[in-house]
Amino acid sequence: xxxxxxxxxxxxxxxxxxxxxxxxxxxxxxxxxxxxxxxxxxxxxxxxxxxxxxxxxxxxxxxxxxxxxxxxxxxxxxxxxxxxxxxxxxxxxxxxxxxxxxxxxxxxxxxxxxxxxxxxxxxxxxxxxxxxxxxxxxxxxxxxxxxxxxxxxxxxxxxxxxxxxxxxxxxxxxxxxxxxxxxxxxxxxxxxxxxxxxxxxxxxxxxxxxxxxxxxxxxxxxxxxxxxxxxxxxxxxxxxxxxxxxxxxxxxxxxx
Amino acid sequence: xxxxxxxxxxxxxxxxxxxxxxxxxxxxxxxxxxxxxxxxxxxxxxxxxxxxxxxxxxxxxxxxxxxxxxxxxxxxxxxxxxxxxxxxxxxxxxxxxxxxxxxxxxxxxxxxxxxxxxxxxxxxxxxxxxxxxxxxxxxxxxxxxxxxxxxxxxxxxxxxxxxxxxxxxxxxxxxxxxxxxxxxxxxxxxxxxxxxxxxxxxxxxxxxxxxxxxxxxxxxxxxxxxxxxxxxxxxxxxxxxxxxxxxxxxxxxxxxxxxxxxxxxxxxxxxxxxxxxxxxxxxxxxxxxxxxxxxxxxxxxxxxxxxxxxxxxxxxxxxxxxxxxxxxxxxxxxxxxxxxxxxxxxxxxxxxxxxxxxxxxxxxxxxxxxxxxxxxxxxxxxxxxxxxxxxxxxxxxxxxxxxxxxxxxxxxxxxxxxxxxxxxxxxxxxxxxxxxxxxxxxxxxxxxxxxxxxxxxxxxxxxx
Ligand SMILES: Nc1ncnc2c1ncn2[C@@H]1O[C@H](COP(=O)(O)OP(=O)(O)O)[C@@H](O)[C@H]1O
Ligand SMILES: [Mg+2]
Numbered sequence: 001x002x003x004x005x006x007x008x009x010x011x012x013x014x015x016x017x018x019x020x021x022x023x024x025x026x027x028x029x030x031x032x033x034x035x036x037x038x039x040x041x042x043x044x045x046x047x048x049x050x051x052x053x054x055x056x057x058x059x060x061x062x063x064x065x066x067x068x069x070x071x072x073x074x075x076x077x078x079x080x081x082x083x084x085x086x087x088x089x090x091x092x093x094x095x096x097x098x099x100x101x102x103x104x105x106x107x108x109x110x111x112x113x114x115x116x117x118x119x120x121x122x123x124x125x126x127x128x129x130x131x132x133x134x135x136x137x138x139x140x141x142x143x144x145x146x147x148x149x150x151x152x153x154x155x156x157x158x159x160x161x162x163x164x165x166x167x168x169x170x171x172x173x174x175x176x177x178x179x180x181x182x183x184x185x186x187x188x189x190x191x192x193x194x195x196x197x198x199x200x201x202x203x204x205x206x207x208x209x210x211x212x213x214x215x216x217x218x219x220x221x222x223x224x225x226x227x228x229x230x231x232x233x234x235x236x237x238x239x240x241x242x243x244x245x246x247x248x249x250x251x252x253x254x255x256x
Numbered sequence: 257x258x259x260x261x262x263x264x265x266x267x268x269x270x271x272x273x274x275x276x277x278x279x280x281x282x283x284x285x286x287x288x289x290x291x292x293x294x295x296x297x298x299x300x301x302x303x304x305x306x307x308x309x310x311x312x313x314x315x316x317x318x319x320x321x322x323x324x325x326x327x328x329x330x331x332x333x334x335x336x337x338x339x340x341x342x343x344x345x346x347x348x349x350x351x352x353x354x355x356x357x358x359x360x361x362x363x364x365x366x367x368x369x370x371x372x373x374x375x376x377x378x379x380x381x382x383x384x385x386x387x388x389x390x391x392x393x394x395x396x397x398x399x400x401x402x403x404x405x406x407x408x409x410x411x412x413x414x415x416x417x418x419x420x421x422x423x424x425x426x427x428x429x430x431x432x433x434x435x436x437x438x439x440x441x442x443x444x445x446x447x448x449x450x451x452x453x454x455x456x457x458x459x460x461x462x463x464x465x466x467x468x469x470x471x472x473x474x475x476x477x478x479x480x481x482x483x484x485x486x487x488x489x490x491x492x493x494x495x496x497x498x499x500x501x502x503x504x505x506x507x508x509x510x511x512x513x514x515x516x517x518x519x520x521x522x523x524x525x526x527x528x529x530x531x532x533x534x535x536x537x538x539x540x541x542x543x544x545x546x547x548x549x550x551x552x553x554x555x556x557x558x559x560x561x562x563x564x565x566x567x568x569x570x571x572x573x574x575x576x577x578x579x580x581x582x583x584x585x586x587x588x589x590x591x592x593x594x595x596x597x598x599x600x601x602x603x604x605x606x607x608x609x610x611x612x613x614x615x616x617x618x619x620x621x622x623x624x625x626x627x628x629x630x631x632x633x634x635x636x637x638x639x640x641x642x643x644x645x646x647x648x649x650x651x652x653x654x655x656x657x658x659x660x661x662x663x664x665x666x667x668x669x670x671x672x673x674x675x676x677x678x679x680x681x682x683x684x685x686x687x688x689x690x691x692x693x694x695x696x697x698x699x700x701x702x703x704x705x706x707x708x709x710x711x712x713x714x715x716x717x718x719x720x
Pocket of ligand 2: 171
């Protein structure tokens with residue numbers, strides 16, 4: 001599904017990612033953990049195609065294709081979705097209108113017919129129920145004046161509507177109280193599918209009580225220094241990142 | 257544009273207008289009310305003195321109207337037979353702004369003259385008057401002497417084009433809504449201009465006078481449309497609108513003339529106590545446009561909203577010049593103008609808030625936001641505050657910027673192609689201004705007019 005090889009990324013001249021390797025198979029859930037500033041969002045943004053991030057070395061293959069050569073909209077068309085750590089507020093653009101335009105752009109990219117307004121409305125309502133989103137939000141401008149929790153839930157809702165094949169969730173848990181966290185996790189779990197892979201970026205272990213990953217990777221200072229199964233997250237929770245940073249470097253590994 | 261036999265480079269550009277005025281005055285000797293003659297004379301002598309402003313004049317620093325000064329614009333003749341197709345097409349566009357309705361008043365003017373066959377004036381009763389100014393002048397309508405040019409002709413150089421309008425004042429609209437009468441349908445004033453000259457430059461000087469009485473309510477739509485002319489053409493309009501105590505007025509000016517049009521317009525609002533005005537000035541057409549809005553909040557507690565949206569493409573130049581005067585206390589004004597500028601288009605905004613010494617508790621706010629869609633587009637924005645009272649709240653804010661990169665990325669990451677994402681953000685920017693318009697058909701028509709113009713521009717896709 002996804003293969004990241006020796007990825008180096010610079011932002012405004014600073015090296016942020018310093019050789020990242022990761023292999024994600026179909027249907028797998030990988031969790032990326034790490035302290036603030038370690039480069040988690042940078043990785044997510046690069047995979048989604050943000051232009052401010054300059055890839056200085058390395059390769060990313062997505063279903064065998066060169067992901068880095070694609071524009072952000074092509075990636076979306078190919079089934080890549082990134083839930084933003086900080087979803088952008090866009091005044092003047094109604095959420096339902098935006099999502100219909102997005103879904104139809106993706107369908108068009110895939111050579112499918114566009115959905116008409118009625119079918120789209122039905123789909124929207126169905127997905128809103130699925131991720132327990134107040135459907136009044138859909139008539140408001142994209143993320144404008146949404147609470148922190150509403151924004152995060154909105155991202156999961158968009159994911160449910162767009163049905164990606166690779167979803168990257170960037171700290172979708174941060175800033176949520178336990179109830180909101182549970183709702184977001186339920187939304188994510190309901191979208192688990194043998195054909196859908198996910199990369200769940202999180203700072204805290206608690207999300208992983210609800211979304212159980214197949215693999216956990218620890219990113220520190222632009223490199224994965226440790227990878228393992230879901231137990232690794234618990235260990236981290238107990239001992240903190242300091243523990244792992246002191247471990248020998250040869251423990252670092254990418255993916256499986 | 258074909259060659260122009262009236263080009264006057266060497267002489268004072270005002271002189272040919274003085275000659276035209278003598279001819280005009282003689283021709284109208286019969287049907288001019290005695291009180292109007294001296295007003296026209298004062299006006300022409302003021303225009304003779306002030307002439308065409310230059311960039312050395314305060315208030316015109318960013319707008320060069322050399323194009324106007326270099327030619328002599330004769331009063332446009334009526335449209336001939338051959339114009340009827342063009343008129344029908346323009347009228348159809350105007351109807352997309354305000355759909356034709358047998359029970360709503362619509363006055364249509366072609367090349368400055370009222371055309372009764374194209375107009376609809378249902379019986380209003382209750383003392384409401386809606387009709388052509390020429391008709392009102394001919395029937396010696398008493399209210400004209402009291403109000404016509406009372407506010408729009410000030411001894412102030414900024415009124416030079418208004419003076420020219422008064423000098424050649426001939427036709428336009430008169431609307432009177434008496435005390436307590438609430439009109440529920442908008443009055444549509446449609447000004448069409450079609451080529452009728454043999455290639456010489458021409459002008460129309462349309463005039464609107466509207467008086468809305470105490471506790472009365474009315475809504476106006478003033479549309480300006482034109483076809484491409486053989487030679488340069490100039491619309492020089494003046495609208496005087498008086499709102500008495502607690503009157504409620506919506507005014508919409510839809511300027512969608514052709515891409516060569518020259519347009520100057522003065523909107524002169526006079527608000528008495530507790531009057532509520534909501535003004536919307538949409539400038540989507542014209543090569544060189546100068547909109548003056550001068551509003552005097554003369555009564556306590558008067559409230560004026562002044563919204564504007566301007567779109568300049570190609571090398572078009574649009575100048576919005578506002579002067580909002582608070583004379584009495586507890587007045588409130590909101591200026592909210594937005595510009596979308598692409599290609600080599602240029603937007604100029606000047607918003608002056610004047611607070612007189614008795615206007616305590618004034619609450620005046622001004623914002624001007626400009627969106628640049630190309631490298632060469634430009635915007636100038638100048639807030640001006642002139643405050644003589646001490647207990648007031650006045651704020652202003654200006655932005656000039658490009659589309660937000662993070663918003664663009666967000667939309668693209670969800671699958672929208674760059675061009676679509678840009679279009680959506682531009683639409684959102686326009687929407688924030690348009691959504692304040694209370695008439696749904698205008699909102700829809702303006703959005704589609706804007707997109708008709710912008711989508712053809714390469715800049716919508718090329719600049720990140
Ligand atoms: N757009 C940017 N401009 C400058 N520095 C950035 C930018 N984005 C991220 N960085 C820097 O890169 C480092 C990694 O940031 P980030 O990927 O957001 O970390 P994380 O998501 O793990 O907290 C930080 O030091 C941050 O300051
Ligand atoms: Mg982050």
